[in-house]
Amino acid sequence: xxxxxxxxxxxxxxxxxxxxxxxxxxxxxxxxxxxxxxxxxxxxxxxxxxxxxxxxxxxxxxxxxxxxxxxxxxxxxxxxxxxxxxxxxxxxxxxxxxxxxxxxxxxxxxxxxxxxxxxxxxxxxxxxxxxxxxxxxxxxxxxxxxxxxxxxxxxxxxxxxxxxxxxxxxxxxxxxxxxxxxxxxxxxxxxxxxxxxxxxxxxxxxxxxxxxxxxxxxxxxxxxxxxxxxxxxxxxxxxxxxxxxxxxxxxxxxxxxxxxxxxxxxxxxxxxxxxxxxxxxxxxxxxxxxxxxxxxxxxxxxxxxxxxxxxxxxxxxxxxxxxxxxxxx
Amino acid sequence: xxxxxxxxxxxxxxxxxxxxxxxxxxxxxxxxxxxxxxxxxxxxxxxxxxxxxxxxxxxxxxxxxxxxxxxxxxxxxxxxxxxxxxxxxxxxxxxxxxxxxxxxxxxxxxxxxxxxxxxxxxxxxxxxxxxxxxxxxxxxxxxxxxxxxxxxxxxxxxxxxxxxxxxxxxxxxxxxxxxxxxxxxxxxxxxxxxxxxxxxxxxxxxxxxxxxxxxxxxxxxxxxxxxxxxxxxxxxxxxxxxxxxxxxxxxxxxxxxxxxxxxxxxxxxxxxxxxxxxxxxxxxxxxxxxxxxxxxxx
Numbered sequence: 001x002x003x004x005x006x007x008x009x010x011x012x013x014x015x016x017x018x019x020x021x022x023x024x025x026x027x028x029x030x031x032x033x034x035x036x037x038x039x040x041x042x043x044x045x046x047x048x049x050x051x052x053x054x055x056x057x058x059x060x061x062x063x064x065x066x067x068x069x070x071x072x073x074x075x076x077x078x079x080x081x082x083x084x085x086x087x088x089x090x091x092x093x094x095x096x097x098x099x100x101x102x103x104x105x106x107x108x109x110x111x112x113x114x115x116x117x118x119x120x121x122x123x124x125x126x127x128x129x130x131x132x133x134x135x136x137x138x139x140x141x142x143x144x145x146x147x148x149x150x151x152x153x154x155x156x157x158x159x160x161x162x163x164x165x166x167x168x169x170x171x172x173x174x175x176x177x178x179x180x181x182x183x184x185x186x187x188x189x190x191x192x193x194x195x196x197x198x199x200x201x202x203x204x205x206x207x208x209x210x211x212x213x214x215x216x217x218x219x220x221x222x223x224x225x226x227x228x229x230x231x232x233x234x235x236x237x238x239x240x241x242x243x244x245x246x247x248x249x250x251x252x253x254x255x256x257x258x259x260x261x262x263x264x265x266x267x268x269x270x271x272x273x274x275x276x277x278x279x280x281x282x283x284x285x286x287x288x289x290x291x292x293x294x295x296x297x298x299x300x301x302x303x304x305x306x307x308x309x310x311x312x313x314x315x316x317x318x319x320x321x322x323x324x325x326x327x328x329x
Numbered sequence: 330x331x332x333x334x335x336x337x338x339x340x341x342x343x344x345x346x347x348x349x350x351x352x353x354x355x356x357x358x359x360x361x362x363x364x365x366x367x368x369x370x371x372x373x374x375x376x377x378x379x380x381x382x383x384x385x386x387x388x389x390x391x392x393x394x395x396x397x398x399x400x401x402x403x404x405x406x407x408x409x410x411x412x413x414x415x416x417x418x419x420x421x422x423x424x425x426x427x428x429x430x431x432x433x434x435x436x437x438x439x440x441x442x443x444x445x446x447x448x449x450x451x452x453x454x455x456x457x458x459x460x461x462x463x464x465x466x467x468x469x470x471x472x473x474x475x476x477x478x479x480x481x482x483x484x485x486x487x488x489x490x491x492x493x494x495x496x497x498x499x500x501x502x503x504x505x506x507x508x509x510x511x512x513x514x515x516x517x518x519x520x521x522x523x524x525x526x527x528x529x530x531x532x533x534x535x536x537x538x539x540x541x542x543x544x545x546x547x548x549x550x551x552x553x554x555x556x557x558x559x560x561x562x563x564x565x566x567x568x569x570x571x572x573x574x575x576x577x578x579x580x581x582x583x584x585x586x587x588x589x590x591x592x593x594x595x596x597x598x599x600x601x602x603x604x605x606x607x608x609x610x611x612x613x614x615x616x617x618x619x620x621x622x623x624x625x626x627x
Contacts, residue, residue: 107523
C-alpha cells in the first residue's frame, strides 16, 4: 500500500544575504538549511505529529507541503504525483492548512460567510444557489452557531476564529489537513475542545491530519505517529505510544523531560536540555545534536547517523548511533 | 505525563468551552446614525455646505462674478453688495460663491489624482517587490529630495499657468506620500496568515491582491485623503496668491486674498472673508479626516 503523502529527502534552503557578494568573495552563496533531508510518509486517515523546538523547521515542512515555499531538493508526492510550488486547482484543494495565529488568520474586512463563500465559489465546490447552505453546514461541522456567519473576525474570540479557520480549510473538501501550531496561541482551556474537534473531524470525515506542534501533550492527544525534528532534520519517527513510552533518541528523551508536569516539582539543575540549539548556519560536524547530547562520543562528531529502524519494529526509526544499542559508558 | 493531567476529560469539553468561547455577537446594524460621532457630522455638514454652494452658485450669487462696474469700486457692504465690491467694482460675495466652483473641484482633484497614482504604485511596489519596488521607490526618493513648493512652481512655470498645470504638478508630487503609506501596509499584510491561507486555497494573485490585500491596506490612505484635500486647496490658494494659479478674471479665493491685500486697512473684509472661507473648508475636511481615523482605530 502506497502512502497518501510521501516526503522524500525534503530540503528547503533560504537564501540569506547577497549571493553576488558571496560569489565575489569566492564563497558559495549563503544558504540557510531550514529543512535538511527530511523523509516521512503519511498514510490515508492517519494522524502524524511533527514536534520540535521553535525554529527547527517544523513550519517550513508544512509550508513546503502546501506550496508556500519552494523545495530545494527532494520530493513531496501526493498519491505518487510529485507536488511543486505551482499546482493546479484540483491538487490545491486536496491539501489545506490551518495557521497558527488566530489574530491574523482571517481577513478582517470579510465576514465569516464571505470568507467561506469565496472559496466555495472560486473552486465551484457546490452549485451557486447552495453556497449559503454549505456555509451553514461548515459552521455546524466546526461546532459554531450559524448566526456567526454574519460576524466579522474582530468580534470573534480566539477559539472561534480558529474554528472558522478550520472551516475555511474544510470548505475545499481536503484529504489532508495540516495544522501548524493550530492551538499554540490559544488558552489552555480553549485548546482542549479544538483538539477534540480535530479528532472528531478525522473520525467523521476520514481526514488525514498532519499536526505540527512544539507541545508534546497536544501531539499525544491527537496523533497516531510522531516525527521528532531537530535543526531541520528528523531524529526519531514512530508510533506515538512507543515514542512516549520508550523514546530512543536522547533528544526525544530530553524534550519529554523538559515538558512541565502537573504536580511534579522539577529538581533544579536537572534539566536535560541546556542552552539554545546551535545556529542552522553553522551546524556541528557529524550528529547535529551532539553539542547538547549527554551521550555524545567521538563517533558522533565524525559521522552523521542515519534514520534507522529498530530490529524488532520496522515502524520505529531513530537517527542516533546509540539508538538501538547502549552507549559506551 | 498524559494529556489528562493538563485538561479535564475530553468528554466534558462542550460544557467547559461555552463560557470562554462564545464572546462575539454579530454587529448590530441599528443605531448607525447615533454611532457616528458629532465631529464627523459637523465636518460632513460643512463639506456638504461647500458642495451645495458650488452646485447652486448661480442661484446663490447676487451678481455676475466677472462683471465690472467702474462706478461702484471698493464699495462697503450694502444691501445691494452684501460684502461690498472690489477694485473693479465686482461683487465680492458673488465672486466668493463662484470661486467655490474653482477651488473645491481643484482641491479634490489635486488630492484624488495623486492618491490614485500613489495607491496603485505603492501596492505594486509592495506586492511585487524586486525591481518594480526598487524603481518606484527610487523615483519617489528623487521627488522627495526636492522642496515641494519649489518643484510645483518650476513645473507650473514650465507648463504654463492654469488649472491643469497645477493639478499635474500636484500629482507628480503628491503620489509619493500615498505610495509609501500603501507600500508599507502591503508589506505588512502580505506576510499575514490570511494571505498565506488565500494562497494555499489556490486563489489567483489578482484575486488575493483585490480581495485580501487591497481592502486592508487602503484605510490608511483614505484617512490621509481629507487632510490632503485641505493641503491641495491651500496650495492652490497660495499659488493664486503668488500669481501662479488660476489666471484672472476667474474668481479664486487665494487670488481674491491677494487682490484685497492692499486695501486691508480700509476694506478689511475684502481679503478676510475669502480667507475665512478657506479656513472653514479646511476645518470641515479635518474633522472628517479625524473621525475617519478614529473610526479605524476602534
